[in-house]
Amino acid sequence: MKAYRLTIAEASELISGGKLTPTELLESVFGRIERLEPKLEAWVSLDKEGAMDTAEGLTVEAEEGMLRSPIHGIPIGVKDIYYTEGIKTTMGSPLYRDFVPSYDAETVKVIKEAGAVIPGKTETTEFAAFDPAPTRNPWNLEHTPGGSSSGSAAAVSSGMVPAALGSQTGGSVIRPAAFCGIVGMKPTYDLINRCGVFPLSWSLDHVGFFTRSVEDARIMLDVLAGKSMTQVSAPEIETVAPRLGLLRGYFQENAHEEVWLGLEAAVEKLRDAGAEVLETPLPESFEVVHAAYSLIFASEAASVHEEEFRRRRSEYRLKMRSQIAAGLLVPASAYLRAKRIRGRFIMEVEALLRGVDCVLTPSSVTPALRGLESTGDPAFNSPWSFCGFPVISLPCGLTKDELPLGIQFTGRPFREGELLAAAGWCEGVLKFPNTPRDP
Amino acid sequence: MKDRQERGEVIDSILSMARESYSDEEAEQMRPILELIGEAIWRVQSFKLDQGEEPSSGLGGGME
Structure with missing residues (x-):
């Protein structure tokens, strides 16, 4: 197996066993990036020299038995809205084309201290909103990888890196994870420190990440939030079939036909394997959740950009410009x-979740759209960003055009361990083995 | 009819504010998002809440 294909867990085992060095892993990763990047455009910038220096230091540490964490020596992409000391951070905008932060985002600090290697910064839509990045979907270059965490999702999906940081305000982790056929996780609101991540909407922004497996998602969460957050989910718990609440209503009415069929096929497999799947009604306030979300988003995004917008309006791209202008008009x-x-x-x-381990919906309204003009519709994700509950998306199948489909699990706040346990069990049943063909 | 007028009034009000704050041309360019915002305002204002329901500032929880 080529080193770049390894999951975090696999690479970590080899590194701790002395069978792979962080330097070797990074060389494999950069070889992969160099081969695919011209077609995928997942990276804003790469820091090969800095990353190799870091990997060499971590290799020495590993040889001396000083492993910092399960992500010691693991290359992790970082979305270009996370401040990275000394490395250009553009927010996907010409306004920040030359901006170099003097400090790391807290999350970046945490993963560096845990021994991660950062090969570079991944593409984002402008200010993590709607104007698209140039990144293409590894499953079909004519299709969007989703957004706003476009580069991170494409980089993990195509085997460039085993994991990458993203963020979600509406659906910017879960939807690209679904579009790219990988695992995406948005933990509970403010479980992970947002300091040093350029804001879009303070009440709705979440740190999130992409991996190729639920096991890797658990490893990432252990590092980012502290192991105590996942200690409830000792691996043994993953042998227990979960109770899952299936939400229909709005989701079934608005899902693309293949998306809903994909969900139903996945649910049938889970039921056959022993999961209890209960029909769960949507709460009364769901009827107004998208409207409420959009007002909070519009007002706060406008407030974030208010000063800059007044001075440099014409330098914002069209969708963001309209969004801010409209947001400034929302009454208090x-x-x-x-x-x-x-x-x-x-x-x-919270009441809905009392009788089940988590609730299920499709991860996206449609499969990955053709063209790059739109990153897709966050309508199936924004309710969970709105309430701040933790979410994980697993790939569950392919459309007839071989585009991935995802299933979204929403759990109780601050009970990520239980959510990961349920997701891990389901992953074992769904067994999505596919990786995209090299473009 | 009253509901449609109220919804229409909210949307018209937002469009009017946009014309005052920006130019007519810009307001027209932004019409789709302004209509969405206007619709959202109307929906949120129409949803019945109890007196004691305060604005939520987050989950405010932690580990159990």
Whole structure:
């Protein structure tokens, strides 16, 4: 097996056993990046020299038996809205084309201290919003990889890196994970420190990440949030079939036909394997959740950019410019009412989850769209960003055009261990083995 | 009819604010998103809440 294909768990085992060095792994990763990047455009910038220096230091540490964590020597991509000291961070915008932060985002600091190697910064839509990045989907270059974490998703899916940091305000981790056939996780709101991640909407922004397996997602979460967050999910728990709540209603009515068929096929496999799948009604406040979300998003995004927008409006791309301009017009009373609705929705989703381990929906409204003009519709993801509950997406099948489909699991806040246990069990049943053909 | 007028009034109000704050041309360019925002305002204002329901500032929880 080529080293770049290894998961974090596999590479970590080889590194700790002295059978692979961080330097060797990084060389394999850069070889992969150099081969695929001209077609995929997943990276804004690469820091080969800096990364190799880091890997060499970590190799010495590994040889001396000083392994910092399970991500010691693991290359991890970083979305270009995370501040990285000394490395250009553009936010996907010409306004920041030359910006070099003087400090690392807290999450970047954490993964560096844990021994990760950062090969470079991955492409993002402008300010993590709607104007697309140039990145293409590894499954079909004519299709979007989704966004806003476009580069991170494409890089993990294509085997460039085993994991990458992303972020989600609406659906920017879960939807690209689904479009690219990989695991994506958005932990509970503010479980992971957002300091040093350029904001889009303070109440809705989440740190998230992409991996190729649930096991790797657990490893990432252990590092980012501390092992105590996942200690509830000792591996043994993954042998217990979960109770899953299936949400229909809005999701079934609005899903692309192949998306819903893919979900139903996955649910049937899970049921046959012993999972209990209960029909779960949507809460009353769901009818207004997208409206409330959009007002919080619009107001806060406008506030983030207010000063810069007044001075440099023409330098924003069209969708972001319109979004900010519209957001500045939202009355305070409407914004506050949206936040009151948020409180109601949180209570109702907590009640919904009482009888089940997690709830299921498709991870996206459609499969990956053709063309790069749109990164897709976050409507199936924004409710979970709105309430802040943890979510994980697993690939569950392919469309007839061989585009991946994803299934989204939403769990209780701060109970990521239980969510990962349920997802791990389901992953074992769904067994999505596919990787995209090299472009 | 009253509901449609109220919804229409909210959307018209947002469009009017956009014309005042920006130019007519810019407001027209932004019409799709302004209509979405107007619709969202109307929906949020129409949803019944109890007096005691405060704005949520997050989950505010932690490990159990």
